[in-house]
Structures are given as structure tokens and as C-alpha cells.
Amino acid sequence: MTARYALYAAPAPETPLWRFGSSIIGYDAAAASEVGFPASAPCDAPDWRDLTDDPRRYGFHGTLKAPFALAEGTSEAELLEAAMLFAERRRAFTVPALKVSLIGAFVALVPDGPAPDLDALAADCVSDFDAFRAPLTEADRARRLRSPLSARQIANLDAWGYPHVFEDFRFHMTLTGRLDEDRREPVRAALAERYREIAAPMPVDALCLFRQPDRAGRFSILARFPFEA
Template sequence: MAPRYALYAAPAPDSPLWRFGSSVIGYDAAAATDTAFPASPPCNAGDWMALTEEPRRYGFHGTLKAPFALAGGEDEAGLIEAVMLFAERRRAFSVPRLDVSLLKAFVALTPSERSAELEGLAADCVRHFDAFRAPLSEADMARRLKAPLTERQKAHLDAFGYPYVFEDFRFHMTLTGALPEDRRETIRDGLAGLYAPVAAPLAVDALCLFKQADRAGRFTILARFPFEG
């Protein structure tokens, strides 16, 4: 199958936050290598590998434009150039605080307050790069429609290949897959304890282009473009 690409916000690969997120999910998407889990709860649980399988596939990130295959007539070099030019015109900003939150069945880092700058960046990415996106396959569309979506989210899915954009966008940096109900709060609290020593404002100062060579593989960072506006 064709490779997929995604536009993500991700900390610098030498930052404490990147090392924290990558260690929790067991994968460093910048180095394209597995990492050791923290040797303390909840990450030392016998089933932690299984509980983090989903985020490990994507790498530690916050989605700005969800994964997509390239449209006919587009190529990787053209996408790289477009992302570079886009980033050159953006101005860096920060999200003051991230919290370890329970989002339904999984745990993620989320902004403590909504950020107009972050939501604006995501909306611009969705629109600006949609010309590079191939239409969803029937299988991908069917998978998305299994989730309970509002009529607006279904319209977003049809138009942009992803339901959670614009008014429905909620930035999050996933740390686990779906968790058993009776362990969710314990795992959230444990991850909050691990996160506390590295907690700091999130610098949104670059746009990361991730690539998945095929559906069986993991996403890796293809390029990281600093904001220069």
C-alpha cells in the first residue's frame, strides 16, 4: 500500500517532554527505535506493551492534520517543500500547561485551557494541505463511521478525511490505548506522577512531517520544520 503522511506538533527530540512521551509509549519516532519503558508504575505492568500498542504505531505527537495518502499527481518532494514554506511563515507560540487527562478510555496530555493559536494552526494545516490528500478508501471510511459521529463530524469526514477538525478539534498527545475501565484512573494518576518532573509549557515552534511507509509499520519523523515567521 501507499505510504501515509501526517502533520503533527511534537517536542524537539532532545527535549525532556519528548523523552518522557517516547518512553511511556516505548518508541522514539525521531530515532525510529524502541525505547525502554519507565521502571515504575504504571509502565512496569506486565501488559504495558499491549496497553501502548496503538500510540506506539504513531509516535508521540499531537495531531494537526491526520494521516493521509498522497493524492494522484502529488509526491513526497512536493509535500516536503509545501510544509517547509508553510512553516517559514508561522510564528512560534507556547501552550502554558499540559495536564495528564483521561479522554474516555485512554490517557493523553491535553492543554489545561483551549488555545486559539493552537486551534488556528490546526485549522490552517487541515485546509492548506488538503490538496495533497487522497480520498479515504472505502475501508478507512467504514472504520471511521463505526464511531458515533455527529452530522457535522460526518461532514468533516467527507470533506477533509477526518471528523475531528475545526469546532471538533481537541489537541491531545496520546499516552495509552484503550484501558480497562477499572484501571483508568490509577493509570492516569501514575502517569501524572511520572510527568510532573518534566512538566513545562509546550513550545509549538515547528511543524513535524511524519511518514508511515506502509500500514504494517510505524510512523517516523521525516522532517521537522522550525517556525520562522
């Protein structure tokens, strides 16, 4: 069994945003435990657990560097040290506002406007930690290629293990899996109404290293490194 790691932006576990996202997907990745869904729309739908199965596997987060197995000759301890040193050099910033949006067939929280600081953070994570990433397996590459990708995205996949990096990066915090077309806007609107109760600027003040013990397991927070510059 091979563990996988990912570098994510995630709210501090004591914040309303973390509690909101974790309750919507039914899993708290900081505690590595399930949490109950809200007892109101859209989370009271009989199939809500099925609709959130995919984000529950990853935990509430925004991707900075997508999941990867460790490269040969590297270790978890070395990755932890590199993440700590990276965070010591970063300055915290704030995303002024988030909105609940449809991205294709799923619902996510996204910045309500340009987010150059997030884009720069993600770009640095992709490049600075790539020495820790094992090459994609043929099966993983084939799985990614089942989605429509541009020539640049395929080049990104081969170079960096993930197609949506640099110019193709869009920060998002996933709240659902794929939804049938007739469910998308009603679910988005209901989640937007729930989010409105806690909407606030989002501090990005730490680098979170998540770990998945094996492909069948869920990601949980291995370490959270505050930005200290």
C-alpha cells in the first residue's frame, strides 16, 4: 500500500468556514472523522451521502499541489521538513470573498474575483515540491486523459503530474461530486444560501500537508505549517 500526499490550502479547524465545508461533505479531515450533514436542504436529500462521496475522500480543501506518491529516495520526514521551511518563507494574505459556484457538473467555493496571491502560491507549490513526486503511473495518466484536456494541459500532466497548473489553475474548494444537470443549480443555490450565513474573507495563512494511507482511504491533515514571513 502506497501513501499519497497533497499540499492544500485549508481553513483552520476552529473556523466557521472549516466547519461549514466539513459538514457539507460529512467529513472532518483535521479530526479524521465523519461529521453529520446539516438537516436542511440540500444536505437532507436521500442521496446526499452519495453526492458527496468524492469530496469526502479528499477532505475540505483547495488544491495547491495535487495528490502524489513519494518519489524514490525521498521520505515523509523530508517532505515535512520541506513544507515547514517553505511556510517559514511565505507571507499570509487574505482572499476578500468567496462564492458558491458551479464548475462543470460540481459545486465549489471559488474566489469572487481574481486571486493572484493564490495563483502564485499554487505555482510555487507545484514547482518547489516536484522533486518529491513520483512519476504518474500509466493507469493514472490514462484516467486523467479520459477528461477532455487541451494540448497544454496534457503537457502539464506529463511535466507536473496534474493538468490544471499555472495558466490552467483555478482555485476551488469542492462541495459536491458530479451532479445531474437538473440538480446543479438548485444545489448550488441552496449551498449558497447556507454559505451566506458564515461568508467572510478567507485568510490563507498556512500550508497544509494532507496524507492518504492508501487509495481506498481518506486524506487527513498530517501537518499544518503557519506562514511566518
